[in-house]
Amino acid sequence: MVLIRHRLQQHLKLPLPELEISECSTLCTFLPKPMSDTTIQGVGDFMDLEKLCVLGRGNYGIVYKVRHGQTLAIYALKIIKQDTNEAYVSHEAEILNCIDSPFVVKCHGVFEPRAGEKAILMEYMDAGTLDGIFRANGPFSEASLAHISYQVLNGLKYLHEHNIVHLDIKPSNLLVSKDMKVKIADFGVSKIVHGIVSRAATNYHNMCEGTRAYMSPERLDSHTFGSGCVYAGDVWSLGVTLLELHVGHFPFFPAGKKPTNWMELVLVICFGESPSFPKEASEEFRSFIKCCLEKEPSKRWTVSQLLSHPYVCLGEKLGK
Incomplete structure (x- = not known):
């Protein structure tokens, strides 16, 4: 076990390296075009969304349960912190906006409420x-x-x-x-x-x-x-x-x-x-x-x- 620990200390970097995401700029060429967007879903204005409660908190932001004022439809809204790495913000938003599978959470739109801040509107999973x-x-x-x-x-x-x-x-x-x-x-x-x-x-x-x-x-x-x-x-x-x-x-x-x-x-x-x-x-x-x-x-x-x-x-x- 001592030898294993020594070998790990030699080959594992501490702390773990940051994820490089610069390669993702051409992401959507790998994926099908999404079947829906904010226009089709009827949510065209971020200000039409009413926060109801917090669903969860993470290292990069907060997820809210929100209601659309006109349609009364319920969504999940992930607001990513302003000080989060810009590449990270663009990365997740771009992936979600290009994915379309019944087994993957659906993205209904991406907003920019304030400069440097992203808000990702997703389907609400009620359980x-x-x-x-x-x-x-x-x-x-x-x-x-x-x-x-x-x-x-x-x-x-x-x-x-x-x-x-x-x-x-x-x-x-x-x-x-x-x-x-x-x-x-x-x-x-x-x-x-x-x-x-x-x-x-x-x-x-x-x-x-x-x-x-x-x-x-x-x-x-x-x-x-x-x-x-x-x-x-x-x-x-x-x-x-x-x-x-x-x-x-x-x-x-x-x-x-x-x-x-x-x-x-x-x-x-x-x-x-x-x-x-x-x-x-x-x-x-x-x-x-x-x-x-x-x-x-x-x-x-x-x-x-x-x-x-x-x-x-x-x-x-x-x-x-």
């Missing part, structure tokens, strides 16, 4: 986030998670097919409606993969923004685990998310324990034992999570492979 539901109601059943898995994997399939790696899949970034539709949100640290994978791998060390607890081994230690499978990190994050929602705590540590520092987190994720399952866990669920949490990214199942897994097929049937 909140998976994290909020978990905190209110406790762990999810395998059947519920199968239905969630099917939806999130379809969202990731869309993103990956359009050269987007999300890089921050976690319970609080998965929005839910009251009829249990689940959509991927928050593209602030997402990255566009240009050209062939080898080119993307060259810049993989720039993909270190995000939530470290959900990062895959290759994102935390690319020297040991390689950097060629750029989309595999989203699959790992999904596996951690689902297992956490089922067992009721972060799965790489016992219940009630948290890492004392980020190096301990890296050691456990990269070189520790695989998380354990509840005794009553089904073979299908165990198999699915193991396919997601394969430490070697080249052996980890892809999104397309996971969509054909028996556990996910159960989730597809539940959604019909």
